[in-house]
Amino acid sequence: MTATPHETTKASRTAGIPFLLKTAFINALIALVLFSLMVGIRTEAGSDGQLTYWARFGDVAALVGAVFGGSIVIELLRQWIGPTGAEKLVPPSVQSGMSFIGRYLAPALLIFTLLVPVIFYNQRYILDLAILVLTYVMLGWGLNVVVGLAGLLDLGYVAFYAVGAYSYGLLATSFGWSFWICLPLAGILAAFWGVLLGFPVLRLRGDYLAIVTLAFGEIIRLVIINWQSLTGGPNGVSGIPRPSFFGIPLDNSDDGLAAKLGIEYSPTHRIVFLFYLILALALLTNWVTIRLRRLPIGRAWEALREDEVACRALGINTTTTKLTAFATGAMFGGFAGAFFATRQGFISPESFTFQESALVLAIVVLGGMGSQLGVALAALTMIGGFELFRSLENYRMLVFGMAMVLIMIWRPRGIIGHRAPTVYLTKAQVISSDLVKEGHG
Amino acid sequence: MTSAPTPLLAIRGLHAAYGKIEALKGVDVQIDAGEIVALIGANGAGKSTLMMTIFGKPRARAGQILYEGRDITDVPTHEIAHLRIAQSPEGRRIFPRMSVAENLQMGADATECTDAEREATLERVFSLFPRLKERYVQRGGTLSGGEQQMLAIGRALMSRPRLLLLDEPSLGLAPLIARQIFDAIRTLNRQDGLTVLIVEQNANHALKLAHRGYVMVNGLITLAGTGAELLQRPEIRAAYLEGGRHG
Numbered sequence: 181m182t183a184t185p186h187e188t189t190k191a192s193r194t195a196g197i198p199f200l201l202k203t204a205f206i207n208a209l210i211a212l213v214l215f216s217l218m219v220g221i222r223t224e225a226g227s228d229g230q231l232t233y234w235a236r237f238g239d240v241a242a243l244v245g246a247v248f249g250g251s252i253v254i255e256l257l258r259q260w261i262g263p264t265g266a267e268k269l270v271p272p273s274v275q276s277g278m279s280f281i282g283r284y285l286a287p288a289l290l291i292f293t294l295l296v297p298v299i300f301y302n303q304r305y306i307l308d309l310a311i312l313v314l315t316y317v318m319l320g321w322g323l324n325v326v327v328g329l330a331g332l333l334d335l336g337y338v339a340f341y342a343v344g345a346y347s348y349g350l351l352a353t354s355f356g357w358s359f360w361i362c363l364p365l366a367g368i369l370a371a372f373w374g375v376l377l378g379f380p381v382l383r384l385r386g387d388y389l390a391i392v393t394l395a396f397g398e399i400i401r402l403v404i405i406n407w408q409s410l411t412g413g414p415n416g417v418s419g420i421p422r423p424s425f426f427g428i429p430l431d432n433s434d435d436g437l438a439a440k441l442g443i444e445y446s447p448t449h450r451i452v453f454l455f456y457l458i459l460a461l462a463l464l465t466n467w468v469t470i471r472l473r474r475l476p477i478g479r480a481w482e483a484l485r486e487d488e489v490a491c492r493a494l495g496i497n498t499t500t501t502k503l504t505a506f507a508t509g510a511m512f513g514g515f516a517g518a519f520f521a522t523r524q525g526f527i528s529p530e531s532f533t534f535q536e537s538a539l540v541l542a543i544v545v546l547g548g549m550g551s552q553l554g555v556a557l558a559a560l561t562m563i564g565g566f567e568l569f570r571s572l573e574n575y576r577m578l579v580f581g582m583a584m585v586l587i588m589i590w591r592p593r594g595i596i597g598h599r600a601p602t603v604y605l606t607k608a609q610v611i612s613s614d615l616v617k618e619g620h621g
Numbered sequence: 622m623t624s625a626p627t628p629l630l631a632i633r634g635l636h637a638a639y640g641k642i643e644a645l646k647g648v649d650v651q652i653d654a655g656e657i658v659a660l661i662g663a664n665g666a667g668k669s670t671l672m673m674t675i676f677g678k679p680r681a682r683a684g685q686i687l688y689e690g691r692d693i694t695d696v697p698t699h700e701i702a703h704l705r706i707a708q709s710p711e712g713r714r715i716f717p718r719m720s721v722a723e724n725l726q727m728g729a730d731a732t733e734c735t736d737a738e739r740e741a742t743l744e745r746v747f748s749l750f751p752r753l754k755e756r757y758v759q760r761g762g763t764l765s766g767g768e769q770q771m772l773a774i775g776r777a778l779m780s781r782p783r784l785l786l787l788d789e790p791s792l793g794l795a796p797l798i799a800r801q802i803f804d805a806i807r808t809l810n811r812q813d814g815l816t817v818l819i820v821e822q823n824a825n826h827a828l829k830l831a832h833r834g835y836v837m838v839n840g841l842i843t844l845a846g847t848g849a850e851l852l853q854r855p856e857i858r859a860a861y862l863e864g865g866r867h868g
Contacts, residue, residue, distance in 0.1 A: 479719075479723060479726060480727075482716070482719060482723075483716050483719065483727050485718075486716035486717060486718055486719060487714050487715075487716055489710060490710060490715070492678060492698050493702070493708040493710045493714070493777075494702055494728055494731055494777075495699050495701065495703055495731030495732070495780065496727075496731060497697075497699040498699070599718065601719070601720035601722060601723055602723060603720065603722040603723045603725075603726040
């Protein structure tokens with residue numbers, strides 16, 4: 181888009197003005213076409229039920245004007261701080277600072293996360309939000325296996341979240357099984373459904389795969405709504421037992437953990453327990469993913485993302501590779517679902533709409549496909565930001581849309597776009613430092 | 622060349638098709654252990670199809686593929702690599718976002734070998750293509766075309782093959798780089814006793830390198846002979862060597 185190579189700022193400005201105006205004009209024209217019907221004509225049911233409508237020229241003009249001005253501003257921003265030649269503009273001191281931050285960001289975040297319940301012990305709202313963020317971090321990490329590593333675009337990830345949640349919800353309410361028995365079962369069942377989805381889509385890639393997985397997510401939701409005798413249909417499952425501390429309930433009773441420890445009971449105990457539970461589950465997801473990436477199966481996932489034909493030529497069984505990716509991702513989705521069910525105590529199909537899939541996918545893509553830290557940061561910004569901008573009400577989606585567009589313009593590969601290699605030579609080799617740097621580029 | 626009692630690879634009456642389009646119409650090829658065999662022919666003659674049919678994709682419609690006397694016609698694609706047959710596919714097809722080291726490791730992953738064997742093979746690949754050692758932390762996609770070809774061959778070698786199938790290794794490379802690749806193949810054959818089937822459009826290079834050659838036209842082998850013999854044939858010269866190609 182920015183076809184003007186600029187050596188000096190002045191030259192770029194003089195060369196860019198006709199281009200700027202042209203882009204802005206085209207954008208304004210598109211806005212005019214879009215808004216002329218959406219905003220320009222207001223329809224309402226009249227007093228007798230007839231259709232009344234009137235034109236709102238002023239509103240359309242204001243919107244088109246805003247688009248015109250806005251696209252000039254965005255284009256200018258892109259030319260000045262956009263990706264073209266931006267790397268040379270960053271001074272070395274900032275670069276070394278960035279790499280320092282990069283190295284210690286993950287451990288620092290982890291330590292901070294561990295301390296969240298201590299720091300915010302009395303702020304229930306923040307604790308709840310932190311649990312929500314961690315749930316999405318876990319979902320993001322789970323989907324990352326399928327989308328980020330294996331490169332299989334899955335738009336129906338929420339299906340596995342739902343399978344996990346209903347597995348726990350139904351097993352716990354029907355048979356009274358404890359959370360710690362149901363958790364692995366929820367994971368296994370979700371993985372089973374992952375394989376079931378995997379079989380028909382083995383030959384599909386890209387757009388086609390996305391459509392089928394999208395349909396799969398909807399099918400699971402519709403089955404849950406309509407299979408009333410098992411799932412309770414739209415009414416959902418209620419009265420799902422809260423998790424216990426390995427058999428010891430976290431309540432105000434004489435058998436409760438508080439009574440056994442001889443401390444005063446507080447409802448926050450349960451929240452803190454849930455917080456550490458989801459943190460442990462998320463870290464488990466992360467640890468397993470990192471380990472798998474260094475094993476042949478993880479490398480095979482990544483190679484599959486890169487080139488399927490080459491994989492086959494190298495003797496990789498693409499069928500099992502794809503199925504294990506689906507199963508692994510689905511299993512973590514199932515764990516997260518079981519956690520969701522025990523946290524909420526109530527589940528209904530409304531929690532498992534396509535919007536959830538889209539949100540988790542957005543987290544993975546924005547974070548940088550395949551990057552664990554990037555996904556965590558994206559989950560934090562997306563979910564945390566959602567709450568932060570709650571006061572903006574209707575405009576919050578607008579703000580988010582804009583933020584996502586901007587991230588994709590400036591960091592097309594996501595917040596953390598680079599992937600760390602997993603294979604090194606076993607013997608330490610003396611190589612010049614600039615070679616290593618180039619490799620990380 | 623003296624032919625061994627059991628050829629390493631024997632292809633008999635092989636037929637293969639994409640849907641209704643017949644790509645191979647009864648191909649007979651024999652490769653003895655320790656040979657370099659070149660397969661030359663025009664675009665669309667079926668050379669790459671033959672190579673891929675050996676790997677079972679597409680499956681043979683009729684005919685037999687015998688490897689060390691064993692029928693491998695119906696062996697699943699992913700198991701063929703375990704029989705120590707390696708392939709460097711057309712267009713190189715390295716993994717662009719993975720590092721050179723990871724690309725090479727991918728070649729070794731499919732085969733069961735000890736760490737020491739893997740290290741030794743890696744050293745061998747590095748001695749053939751020192752450039753790969755210089756670049757082992759770089760992403761595959763950042764390599765030049767020639768280096769990518771070296772990586773593709775190196776990756777295939779990591780599975781410690783007895784038979785190496787090379788599909789158009791000189792495609793799109795500068796003559797000097799192509800020569801380096803051909804030299805490396807010759808070295809592998811002479812020093813390591815590796816058997817090579819090489820598909821090439823660059824008939825001159827390939828026939829000079831190969832002990833024997835096959836010419837393929839429209840899914841059939843029309844000529845066979847030693848590399849030197851084929852190079853002398855007037856019809857080969859007319860069809861594949863003259864007409865703008867220098868060298």
